[in-house]
Amino acid sequence: MELKKLLQQWNSFPEVSMEERPVLSSDLEKIVVKNPLSDAFYLRKKLVLRIAVISVLWLINSWQFRHEWITQGNELYPQGALFVLLAYSLYFHVRLLFFADYPTLLALPLINFLNKLETILDKYILSFKFVSALAGFYLLFGVEKLLARASAGAYETLSRNDWYKWLILIFLSISVDILLLNTIIPRYRKLMATVKKYRDGIHSKAQNK
């Protein structure tokens, strides 16, 4: 009975007035090429940019690592670790980009769509750990260059003592990670929590039926 009443109301709905209606025919050309996902959900551009930057860094690092390997330089182990980290970061980001598969994302059934959206956001949040670690390495190299200019003695001590280097590296990486955890990441965490809450709400309602 209730449904019948709703259906009656539904069928008696007036057309949206012309002033409120999106003009379909002339705007359709623009609408069909528009990206339907908002910036918060559409991470493709960010992932592509990161892949491009990491690829360039990886190529530069390969050359530096090779040079350190041949000359048995002081930076061999940090460059080696950075080489492995850059390679894995590149693999992680490329995998995430292929997994997200944005052109077909909205063609999934609702629950699968929400699950996938949540996984993408979760992995994107995880990718900031790689960013922190990479930032730690490059900040360490920056500190070394600054020391080389400011104090040759301090630079000599640091470049010969691997322990100091690794400790500074860990300190810098954790600092960047804490910075990201308090600036950029909360936005994505909130978004992921809202998607999860929405999906769980749909699930619980479906089970109660």
Add this chain to the structure above:
Amino acid sequence: MNNSTRKDGPDTDLRSLLKHQHKRVYSICRLFAHNYKEHQHLFTNIIAAASQNIRTRKDNTDDKQTMLLRACINMAALHSISLELDSAVDRTIQFKSPDFQRSMSNFREAMGGISDLEKFRLFLEFEKVSADEMLSLTGIPANSRATQRKKEAETARKNFIPYIKEKLIWS
């Protein structure tokens, strides 16, 4: 992204399909939009999503209908999520046309505070989509409880190494 200069072929089919089916898109907007701005925004996003879905699939017309309905449901869900994120959003019904405003207010009052899943069910019911298609559109079967129990039993059998599976497979 789109070859809009082409006059024939798949793009023409897509445009004509969207023009013929745009009332369905208006219909779901009635259930989720609160004002003119939201209505416009949701409508254009659904059309964009539907055209993207259809362009990525080159199958038959039935499949195109499914892609359009999935675009409607998924974009409406994203619209609700976005509204939930922004707590300052005004949720009163505000449309310029007095007739439309009255109908919207009466309809929302009659609907009450139903959940989004119920709104999707209503939308599919009013658009005369069969209950069997519910699973392919939302991923939720019509008879949910029995299927849930069956799924849980299957999952328990399959997830013999749940931790490793969770780490290695992004699903």
